[in-house]
Amino acid sequence: MEFRVEDAIHWFTVVNDKIQENKENLTTLDQVIGDSDHGINMARGFQEVVNKLSTQEYEEVADVLNHVAMTLISKVGGASGPLFGTAFLKFSQAVKGINPVDYDSFTKGLEEALQGVKQRGKAKLGEKTMIDVWSPVVDVFQSEKGFEDNLFIEVAREAMENTKHIMATKGRAAYFKEKSIGHIDPGSASTYMIFEALAEVIKGRK
Amino acid sequence: MEFRVEDAIHWFTVVNDKIQENKENLTTLDQVIGDSDHGINMARGFQEVVNKLSTQEYEEVADVLNHVAMTLISKVGGASGPLFGTAFLKFSQAVKGINPVDYDSFTKGLEEALQGVKQRGKAKLGEKTMIDVWSPVVDVFQSEKGFEDNLFIEVAREAMENTKHIMATKGRAAYFKEKSIGHIDPGSASTYMIFEALAEVIKGRK
């Protein structure tokens, strides 16, 4: 399967639907080990992404991703804004000029996105951040040969659930130390939704 | 019956007991149509009165009354401090040099006390203030020929209860306008205790 502009647009439309639907849930997660704004932040950002997506013309997938990145950077704020922004910016740069995006390029894009998040956030796997979902998802992309929607969802969901058991050392949740254990990381929950949306869009295309 | 220094001391000791016991009740009354401090104010003032009463020597009843007045003026504050203070100051001045105080002089003293409260507070009967208890009690003193403890209590209590039905036009309760109706005036409640204590002291003497 190849990933086209309309798939990308579809992807972020579904992401936005999920985020809006789960706005309160995400905020509640952030209430426990953060500052009660993650759902609000994400909902503001992705609403803006989608508002513009429908009014613009894109030549290639990289353009959509760039648009998403710039909108998130300028609308989300907090920790998650620059991190998701950086992710999609790096993704966009990695697939620039490749249209439609094939599986390997898509994988490469995700690798770059993950690298971007790690560098920007000075964090690594196992610190109870969105990296804990990005990283296993990138792994499964690398180990597979083509889009495996159900597998992606499964891996992403499990990774998200696993953040429960981690003690946070980066981001705001780090202040909660041991008390951060037992709760899902909000940014991991929204990252899960991004990959769940991707899987659904791919599944729909099949 | 004649009223002596030890009676006066006894009187204010009993007043203090009643006020301390009813501190919260008085404050609760003031919570509804005031600012939640009347019990606290009275308890502070009369505690101080009694603290000093036991350590001082008095030549005559007027001295005790003067001591009570000055202590209330300097310890109670709020509206009730200067008003009760003025009352006992005028009372003291009226019975100066008369020892023991006979019934008629006592009555004269109360008349002066009431006048003092009225002038100081620029208030009259029927405005839902302590005057609404002072005034009927003075009336009954004037119409009787000697201490009638039970009658005093009865009149004072009824007068206090009747403040419920009045709409306040003076003091802080005036801000509550119609809403002040249905609630006993805190200063009337403490005035009642003062006369109840007086009656009990006289009764005990008999």
Add this chain to the structure above:
Amino acid sequence: MKKIINDPNIVVQDMLKGMVAANPATIKQLPDTTVIVRSDAPTINKVGLVSGGGSGHEPAHAGYVGKGMLDAAVAGEVFTSPTPDQVLEAIKAVDGGSGVFLVIKNYTGDVLNFEMAAELAEAEGIKVEHVIVNDDVAVEDSSFTTGRRGIAGTIFVHKIAGAKAEQGATLDEVKSVAEKVVANVRSMGMALTPCTVPAAGKPSFNLKENEMEIGIGIHGESGIERKEISTADEIASELVTKILDDGVHVRGDDVAIMINGLGATPEMELNIVNSKVNEILNEKGIHVYKTFIGEYMTALEMAGCSVTLLKLDDELKTLLNLSSEAPAFRV
């Protein structure tokens, strides 16, 4: 009751200690009193300015003691007027030979205790004059009742009378400018939550989760109406309209605004209220000369705010702009 205190019965003394510790160079506490005076008091040949009232309204009034504002502030127990002997000590401490001026908020307790103190001071040969501030339009202005309460507008009296006294004005001149401020200033407040007098231990009234009270007093005295919380714009509009209805502030006037927080309301919300107050005044052709936003006259930890408008002429503008070194009102 959730408070950071040691003992409900000594909050005032503890507080005064903390105030003096914070400003040892500029203020002092008169020994064995609850009176805060400028450390250089009395100022010879200057009219001394004294205010005060119950505690729980901080920074009122001790925060306004400083060059250009008050010479002394007398603190009563929480929500309880101070006693005459304390006020007398303040008067004596700040009398520099030109007399002493008292700024009294119109509450029976304050009026009675300050009046008695003035009588005592006059008996000791000190000239004393006073003004009674009654800016709260939530209450009817009547000579048959207690009349209007004094609330945040009092701070403008402190500032302007203080500047006048600092200029070397006579007692009568200070009185006359203070009376002008009182004539020109109107306020109204509202609350979202009650407050708790420490020694009482429980809230002085209750408001439902969706309720507010319009026109409430700074001790929790009854307001005009309890109703469902509305928007900041509606609240601002209701407060300003009631003030303007009093007829003192009209098209073409210059005014100073004070948006005063009652204790628990964040400055964010006060700014939101100010935005609408400004808009309304603009529409009405009333010119905003100066705006003060913050906590000036509080009611312990009550959530809510008050709006004050002061009509300004050239004299009042000049006096408002003169320097003040009071910690809570630096100009």
Add this chain to the structure above:
Amino acid sequence: MKKIINDPNIVVQDMLKGMVAANPATIKQLPDTTVIVRSDAPTINKVGLVSGGGSGHEPAHAGYVGKGMLDAAVAGEVFTSPTPDQVLEAIKAVDGGSGVFLVIKNYTGDVLNFEMAAELAEAEGIKVEHVIVNDDVAVEDSSFTTGRRGIAGTIFVHKIAGAKAEQGATLDEVKSVAEKVVANVRSMGMALTPCTVPAAGKPSFNLKENEMEIGIGIHGESGIERKEISTADEIASELVTKILDDGVHVRGDDVAIMINGLGATPEMELNIVNSKVNEILNEKGIHVYKTFIGEYMTALEMAGCSVTLLKLDDELKTLLNLSSEAPAFRV
């Protein structure tokens, strides 16, 4: 949720409108941004000072914009760091040719967004330096974790770096004095009640009726311990002890104190805390040079306070005393 607002989603814009309306002569809002700058910005040949962060901490940071302090403040959504494009606008607006200095509180969001803005500004040829304030000793100082948070001590950085810049210092000089302040300042806070982000609509945590949290963050982040409310003296002592344990402030030092209210705590209580803080420092032979009591860095309507100690040398004393025209910090 009881708040005086219009719509939880526009509180920041409404607030900024109200701020500008209150200070039209001294500040302005950059069009279509959440940036407040001095109305005369940029000051040619002066280092521009920019700070900012999530809203809900008022008067931080817009209240500190004024001659002698910040040139610009960038307001994010409530408790959410502002975005890089907004910070970039601020940087561009205040660059007078001598570069721009950023005062950043140590939160991942703030650091990331300000860093990205600095990168963008540098790409446009503007020299940018920054300092990261991390004064909160409730959190361990570690390079393996997010590290200490920036809280009320940030205001001292604004004041001192602001005074330095006003003197015409170079970007490096401003940076170096700001780093000195950061090295010398420590804070710790505590809360009695939570606060509610307007758009979230419910409190970010709960505390039982008799419970307090020691070491809490200004967004309600977890503190050191939850326990029964103790006395003001015990609370003051616990906060000061933890600060002193960090070893920065020792016998013989001169310090500035800030007793900061988090939103709903009355000034009365802050003064009570100050009284004990002073007593402890006296006992320890630490000399209190200056004390600031009030609401400087709030957490919406959270009840609680923080204590900040800043160790002073002659340079810092001079800079602390220089004039500031910022509405929330007048010297």
